Amino acid sequence: MASRIGVYVCHCGTNIAGKVDSAGVARFAAGLKNVIVARDYKFMCSDPGQDMIIKDIREMGLTRVVVASCSPRLHEKTFQKACQRGGLNPFLFQMTCIREHCSWVVADPEAATAKARNLLAAAVSRVNYHDELHSRVEAVHPDVLVVGGGIAGIQAALDIAKAGHKVHLVEKGPSIGGHMAQFDKTFPTLDCAACISTPKMVAVAQESNINLMTLSEVVEVKGYVGNYMVRVRTAPRYVNQDLCTGCGLCMEKCPKSVVSEFEEGIGKRKAIHRNSPQSVPNTPMIDPAVCIHFVKGKCGACEKHCPSGAIDFQQTESFLDLQVGTVVLATGFDIMDPSCLPQYGFGRYPEVYTGLQFERLNNAVGPTGGKIVMKDGRPPESVGIIHCVGSRDKNHHPYCSRVCCMYALKYDHLIKDKVGHGAKVYNFYIDMRCFGKGYEEFYRRVQEEGVTFIRGRPAEITDRAANAAEEGKLVVVCEDTLLGRTLRVPVDMVVLCTAMKARADAPEVARVFGISQGQDGFFLEEHPKLGPVSTATDGIFLAGTCQGPKDIPDAVAHASGGAGQALALAARGEVDISPTVSWINPDVCVGCKMCIDLCAYSAIEFDERRKVSVINEAMCKGCGSCAGHCPSGAAQVRHFNGKQVFAEMEGLLSPAPDAPGVEAV
């Protein structure tokens, strides 16, 4: 039976009708094949506009609807719902955009009208080949997986747990807390980082709805939104968490000392160690790579001295399979190693530090007990702080790392505070970006404390003195772009504000979870403005700096957003699965298996009995990689199949005649 099409052309006030002859386009549509009714109206998306469609479906028995108006990205859902209310399957609808792609961008009214006719002819031609499709409803498992135990992961886990849902919090390191646990003070309020983060860490440990897994990694994710099967690998700690009281005697007695990663290489730790006395869990771990027992088979000092018998050299890695409905990724960031910028002499000059190292110098439990001192124990008389090291630099990371200006200001203040107001502090900046609440005020305060700001990216840091004043100092060579002068600034200590970058293992994590990375390596959100926490994979959400550089308030807010999205799904308990996925016609499939390797979501399996490939519709996202390649044309995306695309092209390429004198009904 031929379809009965209703066509509706919108004026959008004067947005469309001001350029395109909407009424003429409707008259043209009325003459197209299978079109029963064609109308134009001021605002199709309004209630009367939608009612017009509903009424026509009911009264004229329309079997297809076409609307020519704004972008389908804006109102496709609106009109699909109207069709549904009229009793028509929402997929028997096609929308074409004559505003964004026509009236707003084509200069000549006649050309714009001709293009609108063309686009409408394409939509009418296409809609003939639409099929009825039905969404499926799937149950959502109420448990949530949070990956990463930094401040974002902690916030997300606590939010979800507070709502009454079970959370599995998987952390790669021996303790939660992330980078924030390394900091001393936080800008601009100068709260001590530990004072605000450790209570949250403890809350995680005490929350009965949170299953905290440290030294753990997600190695495999199977399934789809609402029904993810996750495999977690836990590395051995060699200390029994149930027996250990966290007394710390083992660390005292351990004879093996190595450079500490948590202290960013400027402090020492033992082979059995924990990040800090505030670690959660408080249990130390043995590093088998350096432990004398594991390397040489002797020692065992920790075992001998442990009063509770918690040391267990026999522990092995274990695997745990979890079922969860949704996932929040909070895997955080890495700090760029500034060794790749040899002009700054990091690693060559002992008094050149990264920002995180400087945090440790300030931290009361850090290697110097919180004193800002040089390697020889003297406090520096002058410090150079270099902004944008590796950030805003097209050779390294073109983006702004967002936090460096502010933590540089914090360092300015801390130096003045701890070393004394006589200490000279020079900031070498490109632009100051103090965008948050209270940030600009903090900038002003630091300026008033007598800190020097020099606008310009330093060219090099050298220890070659050009005069007596530079003797024994590091010299920052720089052009002051405001004064237009080259400067040589002698300082005792240099702090490099290094870029925040995507974690080194981000590609691996992206692969395991089936999400994508943006150009800068951070995980890609669904929409930069309106979908900042969701990903292209349903049920997987982002929290914190794994999505892009953020300061603590932004990371926490983002994490709560991610938790909210995960909760929305978990609390509702069911999810609609779009039917616009691929389908392989078993009568046509020759079983070449080409599509199986092409599928990025592992949604295609081979049916050995029938010798054809079969799509698992629950896992298919409808990208059409299979359909684009299938040599026999057996694989097709529903709602974007070959017939529909060909029909659309036929309409597009039909010569658009001048509007015929057909009267609109």
Place this chain on the structure above:
Amino acid sequence: MEELVVVPQTESRAVPGEAFEPAIVAFVCNWCTYTAADLAGTARMVQSPNVRLVRMMCTGMVDPKYVIKALLSGADAVLVSGCHPGDCHYINGNYKARRRMKLLKEILPRFGIDERRLKLTWVGASEGNEFAATVNAFVAEIKELGPIDTRRLPLL
């Protein structure tokens, strides 16, 4: 359901004395280039009306036969445009499109079609200006190239 009849273009559409207005079909992905086109519209960036978009979910679903069919049905050129490499909404659909279009560009001349009539570009969701520039540049390029003459195609 009726059979589709796509009438192949049998004559050069150049009308003597009239400026050549190419017909260009663009297969663009929903997530990046279509969004960029919307943005170009919202920002009122004037574009040649010659390019008409066909919205796909991903450039990875653009079957080479869509391109060939368009060219044989009267399109003077085809534009395929999606997300930047690494940004694909479907992990790597655009890489698949890139491979496919590369091969297609090698095959087109054997059909007697200038490979410049097929263009693959990446226009991200926020690049409205880039979209308008791509459209205008491509239209200018095809105007210079002249209309496709399907009479001379060997395989029709």
